[in-house]
Amino acid sequence: MNDVSRISRRIALCSVMETIVHCAPISRASIAKQTGLSKQTISEIARQLEEEGWIRETGRTSGHVGRTAVTYDIVPDRAVIAAVDLGGTKVRAAIADLSCQVLSDVEEPTDKRGGHHVVAQIARLCRQAAAQEGLDFSKVRLAVIGVPGAPESATGRVLMAPNIPGWDSIDVTAALSQELGVESIVENDVNLAARGEHWIGAGADCDDLVLIALGTGIGGGVMVGGELVRGVSNAAGELGFLPFGSDPFEPQSLHMGALERSLGSEGIAERYKELSGRTADVKAIFDAAADGDKEATKTLDETARLLARAVASVAAITNPAKVILSGSIGVRSELVERVHALLPLCFPRPVSVEASALGSKGALIGAAAVGLASLHAALWTAGMQGATIALPSAAIMRERGVAA
Amino acid sequence: MNDVSRISRRIALCSVMETIVHCAPISRASIAKQTGLSKQTISEIARQLEEEGWIRETGRTSGHVGRTAVTYDIVPDRAVIAAVDLGGTKVRAAIADLSCQVLSDVEEPTDKRGGHHVVAQIARLCRQAAAQEGLDFSKVRLAVIGVPGAPESATGRVLMAPNIPGWDSIDVTAALSQELGVESIVENDVNLAARGEHWIGAGADCDDLVLIALGTGIGGGVMVGGELVRGVSNAAGELGFLPFGSDPFEPQSLHMGALERSLGSEGIAERYKELSGRTADVKAIFDAAADGDKEATKTLDETARLLARAVASVAAITNPAKVILSGSIGVRSELVERVHALLPLCFPRPVSVEASALGSKGALIGAAAVGLASLHAALWTAGMQGATIALPSAAIMRERGVAA
DNA sequence: GATTTGTTCGTCCACGGAACGAATTAAATC
DNA sequence: GATTTAATTCGTTCCGTGGACGAACAAATC
Structure with a gap:
């Protein structure tokens, strides 16, 4: 026997495992219903999985009509x-x-x-x-x-x-x-x-999303159709090199990208210095803005405009359902709210913009x-080409008490 | 018998069809070798496909040792x-x-x-x-x-x-x-x-590519991992809305995107008018530049700078192996060559930039x-989830005399 | 004679369905 | 309230069928 004839068992096995991962603890009869496979196929597979130590009996059902069922669960540390x-x-x-x-x-x-x-x-x-x-x-x-x-x-x-x-x-x-x-x-x-936000975070409800991390620098993670976009040399999402913010043709923009130079934390601090003459780190600028410092507010406005343009750029190119802002600076509500206000002024399509749910x-x-x-x-x-076992959904994980 | 048990036949059938589409005319023995399926499985499937009219005998092999083989071919207009x-x-x-x-x-x-x-x-x-x-x-x-x-x-x-x-x-x-x-x-x-360039055009050698069409307006087609990126509302690749070129926060940029306003044919003509005071359409500007018109040359330089920035934008976000320039304006060598020169000045990673091979x-x-x-x-x-029949490669198509 | 093609035959894997025993609850009766 | 009966669900056994494979073999050609 070669590949092809064993393949149906492989498929059956995958779908049984997926069901158990998602719905454990679960009885064999329930697995049969969910997968559409027959009961004895499930029993065979369950026997095999149990022998190999992947699953084990964990209890029995009770409280409803009919014979009690033996429930199986993953052996988590197998x-x-x-x-x-x-x-x-x-x-x-x-x-x-x-x-x-x-x-x-x-x-x-x-x-x-x-x-x-x-x-x-x-x-x-x-x-x-x-x-x-x-x-x-x-x-x-x-x-x-x-x-x-x-x-x-x-x-x-x-x-x-x-x-x-x-x-x-x-x-x-x-x-x-x-x-x-x-x-x-x-x-x-x-x-x-x-990928994390897509699994159990702010992006759990959509398969097309972009995460923009704004901290010391700026980076992006792009997902299309539920898959990460890595690019041909693992350099997808290098938003720092978007050609605006500073002059992209200045030689220094080849080392630190044009956008990163003005939207990274250094760039923000520099902008504040230019406006106010004062030196402050990003956190201090946020604090100052909260205290009513005009120049700090202006700095944040400018920063948000650049961030909105970055969001518009990825939205124009990959048209995601959602853009998630993350990173120590990106999650600040002062910025998120400003982007909410500014994005519709520079991009015509609705894009949902949210702060990261998982944080650091x-x-x-x-x-x-x-x-x-x-x-x-x-x-x-x-x-097996194309076959995947989906991770349990955000809803299931929440139910199991996995807080973000 | 239900889904699962018939699936191996389905898989076998797909792989036989794929082989015939790619390698026709081909004998059953060769199909068996290529697919790894046994000879009689192939015979069974071939019989079925022939009965249903998908394939037919077209000839016999000859000229080498051993029994001659019957060769099969697709019935193309089935x-x-x-x-x-x-x-x-x-x-x-x-x-x-x-x-x-x-x-x-x-x-x-x-x-x-x-x-x-x-x-x-x-x-x-x-x-x-x-x-x-x-x-x-x-x-x-x-x-x-x-x-x-x-x-x-x-x-x-x-x-x-x-x-x-x-x-x-x-x-x-x-x-x-x-x-x-x-x-x-x-x-x-x-x-x-x-998708066309990816099949038998300039992008046949890579699965991550972006095509930028520059004509009346500007548009983009993005492929990641050999699949088209459509986005959540079929609006991926709307490069006209990249937020640079003109002020993206001007209200008009919501109707015609900031980049499109300055990189579309109208924008190019307008730029020429600003520089020279003369009115000309894009074709005339190219001609004038060829004749040494300083302002026309400057207009093209400026246009190429914007185009290079558009290329840099998509390269920063999806990191494609190749960017293909197309559209009546995009394929002009004057532009392509300028982009070749300008891109390395504003983007640090190598990106192959080529003119479209398939043209219109x-x-x-x-x-x-x-x-x-x-x-x-x-x-x-x-x-069948994930199963696909690949189109014949560019090399095969070329062999069959399908010129671009 | 060597080699390749394609068929026939027997075997084995794997899934599904029917039938059945086991276990349990719900309802009905005493 | 206790006991019997019905209904329901679980899981197994047995058998039929689809489908793939390997071996053996006939056919055809160099």
């Missing part, structure tokens, strides 16, 4: 993944299990020495996170690492990550895989944040989402 | 589709058959009365194209119509199509389906052009591509 959010100042790691719970979040300041030190730090944090849940690290099958910068898939290097010295010259993916002993996926952190956990949750989807795919769909 | 490119000034229609040949291109000036008159005209042209190939119109299964504007899938109206009066208030899709008696798909013409036939070929893919899907994949 396989887990590690999710990591590497920032310029701190690293966070978490473990996510097969039932899609995100567990044991640990955190540390980023090792300033960069290079292999950070690789080792990540590996240590992952082990620590696993240990904290009482899990043997061998249960970890995959690590997803969100990084600020553009991972280059061919070489494993991470380009444009100024806060992590040395990562543009070592094969980070290989080093991490080696250090952890499992496959690792390195992905841009803003992309992951978008976005990238970590996104890493979990990517990792779990990838794990499911590796374990069960096994190369 | 089912065909109609492809239509509706422009503001003319309508073109073509028939494309199952073997993916695009036949019998007919053309007419667009009926200026708009509305149902244009619907009727399209239907007539489609019938005419079929008749020209000696095909009974009942062979046509599907029509794909490229239109300038944004089709609204919910209502079937076509928004923002100023040259076709009335189409923003009638259900065009339904009217066409009714008039033709077959399902019809209405799609933005620039999107289709992108792009949308028509794209419509054929969309239609054929959809027809294949309807006939054989029949709702």
Whole structure:
């Protein structure tokens, strides 16, 4: 027997697993109803899954007419993944299990020495996170690492990550895989944040969205049809290089993009200085504006105009249902509200603009989402073209008490 | 037997059809080798396909050791589709058959009365194209119509199509389906052009590309991972609304986008007038520049700078492997070369920029591509998630003598 | 004779449906 | 209130069928 004839079992198995992940605990009869497969097919598959340790009996139904049913549940720690959010100042790691719970979040300041030190730090944090849940690290099958910068898939290097010295010259993916002993996926952190919001955050209700992260710099995560857009060199969503805000043809705009120069935190501070003559960091400018400082208010207005233009740009190109603002600066309601007011003045179509729901956990949750989807795919769909096991919906996750 | 158990046959059938479409004429033994299915499975399926009239014997192999093989081929006119490119000034229609040949291109000036008159005209042209190939119109299964504007899938109206009066208030899709008696798909013409270039044009070697059409106005077709990006309201690629070029917050920018106002043909002519005081249309400006007119040259420089910024914008957001310039103005080498020179000055990553290979036939070929893919899907994949029959590659099509 | 094509035959996987026993609740009767 | 009966649901066994594969073999050609 070759590929094709076993494929129906594969499909059946996937749809059973998906149903259990979504609806556990659930009886075999219910699975049969949901999947449309016959009861004895379900029984066969359930027997196999139980033998292999993926699921187990957890109880029985009661209280309604008819025979009680045995209910099955995922064995959550049969396989887990590690999710990591590497920032310029701190690293966070978490473990996510097969039932899609995100567990044991640990955190540390980023090792300033960069290079292999950070690789080792990540590996240590992952082990620590696993240990904290009482899990043997061998249960970890995959690590997803969100990084600020553009991972280059061919070489494993991470380009444009100024806060992590040395990562543009070592094969980070290989080093991490080696250090952890499992496959690792390195992905841009803003992309992951978008994936996170799409799973259980502000974008859970739409498959076409863009997340704009505004902090020290500006970045974007683009999703089309529920899939992340990575681009040919993992550089999609580099909104900092949108050619307006400052003169895009000035040579410096090749290093720090035209928009980033005027919309990044430095640019905002500079604008305030130009208007008022005073030096202040972004937080101080927000405070000053709240206290009625004219120039600070003007600075925020100007900033929001640029942000609105950035939103208009992505809306013009990918026409998303929603644009999510995130990052320490992007989530400020002063900005979000200004964008609400300004966007209709420069873009004719309605675009829903919202602040991030997951905040600083976005990238970590996104890493979990990517990792779990990838794990499911590796374990069960096994190369079936187009077949995927959807993650449980935001509604289900809320029900299970996973707060954002 | 229900869905699941028949699925392996479905998959086998799809992969046999794909192989025949790609490699016809081909023997059953070769199909078996290519698909990995066993010889007798292929024989069974071939028998069924022949009975249903999809394929037929066309010859026998000879000249090599061993028994001669019977070769099979698609019955090309067993089912065909109609492809239509509706422009503001003319309508073109073509028939494309199952073997993916695009036949019998007919053309007419667009009926200026708009509305149902244009619907009727399209239907007539489609019938005419079929008749020209000696095909009974009942062979046509599907029509794909490229239109300038944004089709609204919910209502079937076509928004923002100023040259076709009335189409923003009638259900065009339904009217066409009714008039033709077959399902019809209405799609933005620039999107289709992108799809066409991706199939057998300048973008045949990459799955992430953006086509920018520069003519009277400016539009974009975005492909990510080999799929068209339509956006939540079919308005992806509305590059005219990129917020630079003119002041995006001027109220008029809500009607004609900021970039379109300065990069559309009117904007170019206006720029020339401002610089030189002379009135000229775009073609005359190109001619004047060729004759050494300083202001005309300056106008083109300015235009190319804006175009380069538009390219930079899409490159920053979706990071395509290639940007294809098309449209009567966009393909001019004077512009393409200037963009080649200017883009590296305002965008740090390499992006391949090329002129369209299909020219004015792009949308028509794209419509054929969309239609054929959809027809294949309807006939054989029949709702199998993720399964697709790929169109024959550009190389195969070239071999068959389909010139761009 | 070597090689390739295409058919026939037997086998095996996998799904579905019917029938049935088991387990439980709801209703009816004593 | 206790007991019997009906209804319902769960899960298994058994059998039929679709469909793929491999082996063997006939046919056709160099």
